[in-house]
Amino acid sequence: MASFVAKKYQTLAPTVRTLASGVPVASGISFRHAPADDHSHGGPRHDTPALFAVRFSGSAKTSYVTSSPTGVFQQRFLHTSVARRDAPQVPDFSHYKAKDDSVNRATSYLMIGAMGVLTASAAKSTVTEFLSTMAASADVLALAKVEVGMSAIAEGTNVIIKWRGKPVFIRHRTPDEIEEARSIDWKTLRDPQSDEERAKNPEWLVMLGVCTHLGCVPIGESGDYGGWFCPCHGSHYDISGRIRKGPAPLNLEVPEYTIDEGEGKIIVG
Amino acid sequence: MASFSTTLYNTVFKRNSVYVSTIFAGAFAFNMAFDVGIERFWSHWNQGKLWKDIRHKYVEAEDAE
Numbered sequence: 598m599a600s601f602v603a604k605k606y607q608t609l610a611p612t613v614r615t616l617a618s619g620v621p622v623a624s625g626i627s628f629r630h631a632p633a634d635d636h637s638h639g640g641p642r643h644d645t646p647a648l649f650a651v652r653f654s655g656s657a658k659t660s661y662v663t664s665s666p667t668g669v670f671q672q673r674f675l676h677t678s679v680a681r682r683d684a685p686q687v688p689d690f691s692h693y694k695a696k697d698d699s700v701n702r703a704t705s706y707l708m709i710g711a712m713g714v715l716t717a718s719a720a721k722s723t724v725t726e727f728l729s730t731m732a733a734s735a736d737v738l739a740l741a742k743v744e745v746g747m748s749a750i751a752e753g754t755n756v757i758i759k760w761r762g763k764p765v766f767i768r769h770r771t772p773d774e775i776e777e778a779r780s781i782d783w784k785t786l787r788d789p790q791s792d793e794e795r796a797k798n799p800e801w802l803v804m805l806g807v808c809t810h811l812g813c814v815p816i817g818e819s820g821d822y823g824g825w826f827c828p829c830h831g832s833h834y835d836i837s838g839r840i841r842k843g844p845a846p847l848n849l850e851v852p853e854y855t856i857d858e859g860e861g862k863i864i865v866g
Numbered sequence: 867m868a869s870f871s872t873t874l875y876n877t878v879f880k881r882n883s884v885y886v887s888t889i890f891a892g893a894f895a896f897n898m899a900f901d902v903g904i905e906r907f908w909s910h911w912n913q914g915k916l917w918k919d920i921r922h923k924y925v926e927a928e929d930a931e
Contacts, residue, residue: 703871706879710889717893718900 621651742866747801747856755817757806760865764806764814765852766825767863770836775799777823778837788848792837795851803854803863804838810845825849 614622695701733741743760745767750756753774756767770778778792779799796802806814806825813829820826821842822835832843839848854865878888913919 697871699872699875703874703879706875706885710879710885710892713886713889714892714896717890718897721893721897 620649742864745863745865747861747863752800757817758865760852765865766802766804766806766817766838766849768802768817768836770796770800770802774823774836778835781835783839787840788846790837790839790848795837795839795848797854798856801856801863802836802838803851803865805850805852807850808832808845809840809847809849810843815849 616622741761743758743765745756745758747769750767750769752769753771754769757764758767759765775792778796783789783791792799795804808815808827808829810827810830810832813827815825815827815832815834817825820833822833824836824838824841825834826832827834827843827845830844832845833841834845834849835841837848838851840846852865854863856863877884879885909916
């Protein structure tokens with residue numbers, strides 16, 4: 598409040614309670630004219646509040662209050678404007694306040710975004726971990742693979758191994774055979790496929806030993822093309838396992854395999 | 867600082883589409899970084915016990931036989 602310059606005396610209705618109708622009761626006050634009042638006409642004073650506004654009872658009393666010299670000042674307790682700060686704020690939070698609103702805004706969004714990043718990452722992990730429980734376990738996967746030592750297979754020889762109940766041909770090809778397999782015009786073949794597509798390492802040819810015609814097992818190092826020959830219906834495969842002559846429609850299938858040079862092993866599966 | 871936060875707000879946070887895409891991209895990057903980091907820490911913690919650390923003992927022994 599502003600500093601006090603003067604004191605002024607007012608008569609206030611000391612309302613102490615409220616009637617059920619909502620009218621405040623001011624007891625101990627009278628609005629009749631004082632006997633010394635020259636303007637007495639016997640009636641109530643003209644500034645008497647209406648009965649609906651306030652109920653008076655008892656005799657007049659004067660109470661003294663200190664009022665501001667600025668006249669009417671009403672503190673509005675419901676307001677949308679910023680409250681006037683004319684006293685030091687206790688406790689003082691100014692140290693904790695952000696100097697700039699944009700920092701606060703960016704920090705809030707950053708925190709929400711970081712939470713979203715963590716949540717999305719955790720959700721993704723949960724889903725992938727759950728899905729991986731449906732995948733085949735490591736021992737099953739290990740059983741589905743066959744390892745063959747490369748050092749045991751001399752150049753220019755065939756090896757037949759059993760993989761998932763099927764024969765697999767592995768041939769360690771000689772440079773001449775590689776040259777032969779790569780030099781022919783493969784685009785004119787029945788099932789056009791280049792040798793580079795079929796053999797990851799040109800020295801090693803790995804393919805399923807099942808004739809694509811009716812499923813016989815072809816015989817190695819025979820046939821008109823120096824590769825495989827199926828005795829059932831006479832299909833001839835070349836040194837890259839491609840069908841060259843006979844009823845078979847497709848080349849010999851190449852299974853999924855990896856060549857581990859460090860261990861010296863071919864892993865089929 | 868203030869200009870940086872304003873720039874950040876204007877480039878990333880202002881449009882929800884950009885904001886959400888950034889969150890998903892960030893989640894992807896965070897996931898990979900987290901996996902790599904944990905893997906590296908785990909290998910470091912278990913150094914000397916892993917197959918890649920003790921392989922030479924056994925593989926050499928097999929060759930000698």
